[in-house]
Amino acid sequence: EVQLVESGGGLVQPGGSLRLSCAASGFTTSNYAMSWVRQAPGKGLEWVSGINSGAGSTSYVDSVKGRFTISRDNAKNTVYLQMNSLKPEDTAVYYCAAADFSWVVTSPDHFHSWGQGTQVTVST
Numbered sequence: 001e002v003q004l005v006e007s008g009g010g011l012v013q014p015g016g017s018l019r020l021s022c023a024a025s026g027f028t029t030s031n032y033a034m035s036w037v038r039q040a041p042g043k044g045l046e047w048v049s050g051i052n053s054g055a056g057s058t059s060y061v062d063s064v065k066g067r068f069t070i071s072r073d074n075a076k077n078t079v080y081l082q083m084n085s086l087k088p089e090d091t092a093v094y095y096c097a098a099a100d101f102s103w104v105v106t107s108p109d110h111f112h113s114w115g116q117g118t119q120v121t122v123s124t
Contacts, residue, residue, distance in 0.1 A: 002026035002113050004096045009118030012086055016122070020081040022096030022115055029053075030074035033099040036081045037108065038092035038120075048094070049081060050104035059104045063089075086122045093117040 008020040020036070035050035049060045049070040058070050069082040079096060097111035105111075 002098075004098065004113055004115035006094065006096050006115040006118040009094060009120045011121045011123065013124055014087060014122055016086050017082070017084045018086065018120060020083065020094055020096075020118060020120075022079040022081075024077045024079075024096075024098070024113075027098070027113070029072070029077050029079065029098060031102065032112075033102055033104045034070075034072060034079040035097050035099060035104065035106070035111065036070065036079075037095045037097050037111075038090075039095070039117075040089075040092040043092075045095075045108050046092075047106040047108075050099070050106065051079065052104055053102035057104065059106075083120070086120075088122045091120060091122050093119050 003025045005023045033052045036048045051058045051070045067085045072079045095117045096115040098113040099105045
C-alpha cells in the first residue's frame with residue numbers, strides 16, 4: 001500500500017520556522033519527483049515546491065523563494081520542507097505529493113499519491 005505521511009506542522013509566530021517531513025512507504029520515492037502543495041482556508045490547491053528524483057533540481061513558487069528549502073533523503077524515503085521567515089499568508093494545510101515523473105511538475109493532475117496533510121498556522 002502506497003502511503004505518504006506528513007509531520008512537523010503546528011502553530012508558529014510570524015518570522016518563525018518549521019520543518020515538515022514526508023515519510024513514504026509502499027513505493028520507492030527515488031524514482032519520482034516529489035512536491036509540497038498547500039491549501040489555505042477557502043482557497044484552492046497551490047503548488048509550493050518540488051524536487052526531482054535525483055535531488056539535483058529544485059523549484060519554488062515565487063512567494064516562498066528564499067524562505068523555503070525542499071530536500072530529500074532517498075535512503076530514508078523521506079522528503080523535507082524547511083520553512084523560515086514564516087508569514088501569516090503561509091497558513092495552510094501542507095500536502096506531500098509524488099509525481100508521475102522523475103522531473104518536477106506543478107499540476108495536481110500529475111501526482112499519483114498524496115499524503116493526508118499537516119496544518120501550518122502562522123499567527124501571533
